[in-house]
Amino acid sequence: MAIDYLYPEYEIVRDYDKCIACRVCERQCSNEAHWYDDGKGKMLCDNAKCVDCHRCVSLCPTHALKIVKSGHTFKENANWTGKTITEIYRQANSGGVLLSSMGNPEPFPVYWDKILLNASQVTNPSIDPLREPMETVTYLGKKPAKIERDENGRIKNNLSPTLKLSTPVMFSAMSYGSISYNAHESLARAASELGICYNTGEGGLHEDFYKYGPNTIVQVASGRFGVSKDYLNAGAAIEIKIGQGAKPGIGGHLPGIKVSEDISKTRMIPKGSDAISPAPHHDIYSIEDLRQLVYSIKEASDYKKPVIVKIAAVHNVAAIASGIARSGADIIAIDGFRGGTGAAPTRIRDSVGIPIELALASVDSRLREEGIRDDVGIVVGGSVRSAADLVKAIALGADACYIATAACLAMGCHLCRSCQAGKCNWGIATQRPDLVKRLNPDIGYKRLVNLVHAWDHEVKEIMGGMGINSIEALRGNRLMLRGIGLSSTELDILGIKHAGQ
């Protein structure tokens, strides 16, 4: 119907002086936005099909293509923006829930960008990481409160199982199903080479990837897809997923179209069936219930592996984290509202949850006040975009960070936020074999390794500037942080002073 026509958001601009009609754009676009017109002898395109993923732009050998935001506009209105209006049209047409991908894109404050780092001058020397040793190795898990000795005075080993990371970064949960086999292979191989961990997400573990077990965190979510005793024992740690930053309060949804033969086998569900994770774990309605699951998992894995409980950052996060710390979990993972997803209801993604910076600061403060901070490791995710964000997170009290959007970007993702369509042109968020093969894990894993190495170098540079030579000495060191342009309430929650103070 005419009323449903929406002018395309993006326009494909082709420089016909440069276009050699090689048709690579046509062959590479899974949305079929480009085609060759025999009669006219030139390439044409349909802007309405473009999702702005830049696959054609990147592969065009003569750089004849660019994508621009279309200038089409509704009559200007700060309240009824073009986005809001088109969403109403869409829903009036479909009667459905709006779906979106990746993290919250709305212009809420990014607190990382309102925090500044310190450096040494005169009174304490900075350290040059190129000349002096610098330690970024991180042990995640419960730390013993005191040294215990046996009757002969020898130190007793009272250490709980921990995760050893060469650098305080891990690849966060993305299920096999939401992302492709090749994306999983890239993450697994990169984690192995880097000495860190990747996370299976809730879709089980493909049999080919059991060999990367020492660098794998296996996840148990409300759908319990692919969970077995072998699975629980395959990884280095086990994560119970209660919530996810992009969609707190609801479970993962994998449409049946993405449940291929391989995925059905890995998830242990029939081929083509929708994999709908329940919103809650139906056996967890309290911290006491959570404790039962934590200990069931510990029992199944012989108390050899740390158990992580992952929650979304929501309003009462500090109290919830305190409960989790008392449930016997070794590590708490908190996912902020900017955390990515393969598909989430737009309203939930954009309006539910809180920024990870505030959640982290309040959780760390609360656990310290209660004297239980050392009972758990804290991992945060939800848009850690750079080494600077990582350093700030650690100084706010995190033990390590989870990254996934950054990892996807390293593998080629261009943040077109169309994962839910399953036609990812970069071979990441798709199960179509012709698209999956576009991500060669030999390239993907190398780029992930490069990214984490680069961040590791930067973290060391920043720590050196502060005169700190060990990540341990940075952890929770909020004196290294100052806020800029923040209200006293915000500074209070973050537990930092304003710049100049």
Add this chain to the structure above:
Amino acid sequence: MKRVYVNEKWCLGCHLCEYYCTFANSGVSSMVNALKDKPLRPRIRVEEHDGISFAVSCRHCKEPLCVKGCITGALSVKNGVITVDSNKCVGCYTCILSCPYGCISPDDSGHAISKCELCTKNACGEPACVKGCPNQAIVYEDRDVTDTNKEAAV
């Protein structure tokens, strides 16, 4: 010796190798000038059928039938690379008929042939198809089993 190898597992059938090859051997400095509205004469070609694709170029055979069949001595092996001397080539196409891989084609003039010479005669330095492949489906590697390796393998 280093050769061009292809892996159909990673070939996307994007055909970029054909364009980078033609451009590299055109002698023109701009890709647009080299290829716009001109016939494409690549020395590597993508074969496609039923969702499988891979690029094919001269294998630089150890016992090349094309060199054996060449009536003028235009084809010869130099450091393992089968090269063509277009001054000597009379365009009889015997090599085209004898190549088991179909990797030799007539050149622009139609009076001589053109074939992959691993970019040894152009300014590219290393094979342009390898450099231009977006998914490492075409690689330039030394996979020869040397005599000592052979003995060890036995």
